[in-house]
Amino acid sequence: MMPRLRVSCAAAPETVEKVSTIVRKQLALAEETQVTGETKFAELGADSLDTVEIVMKLEEEFGVGVEEENAQTITTIQEAADLIETLQKK
């Protein structure tokens, strides 16, 4: 049996993929740059305004509204995807 380390409420891979694409475009990353779910936005060269802009772009793309408290907690791609899925289920 395959050991599943991921918690069951994690986001679907397609969501993570879509978030990664958006982050790549917003930060104008080169094609070869490795981007995983655990990558922090700060590691990719984003400052705080970039992070807010990415969250806004995700709001637009996924049609969700991110509250103030939630927005503070987003630092990695996986967290962003998880939050989006949570908001979409509502």
Add this chain to the structure above:
Amino acid sequence: MAALWRSKVPPNSPSLEEARKRVFEFFKLASRSLPTVMDIYNLEDVATISQLRSTISAEIRKNAHIKDPKVIDMLIFKGMEELENIVEHSKQRHHIIGQYVVGRQGLVQETGAKDQGLSPFLKNFYKSNYF
């Protein structure tokens, strides 16, 4: 409603951190009103929401070197005023296009933070003929 916003100026931010939070609040407010703006001025053909959003963040970044909370508050106040003018249709389509769409391709406005990347040669050049 716009008059209501402007008649009460919020008190000054006590710290740089508070000023930063207000900047992000302003940016989020502006981003969320972008669909309305696109709709009012029929900008679907000339710009996308993403482009306008990056224009807004570029404008904010131009003043990123400022450290005084009062100056930041003043800049946010002016930004809010501009946003209100745009959202309440006080401007016209060519204003928006000229200031926020076309400007991104080579007009003087788009140069980075004010006075910061300027070379000493240029600074002297702008000052006088003899240096």
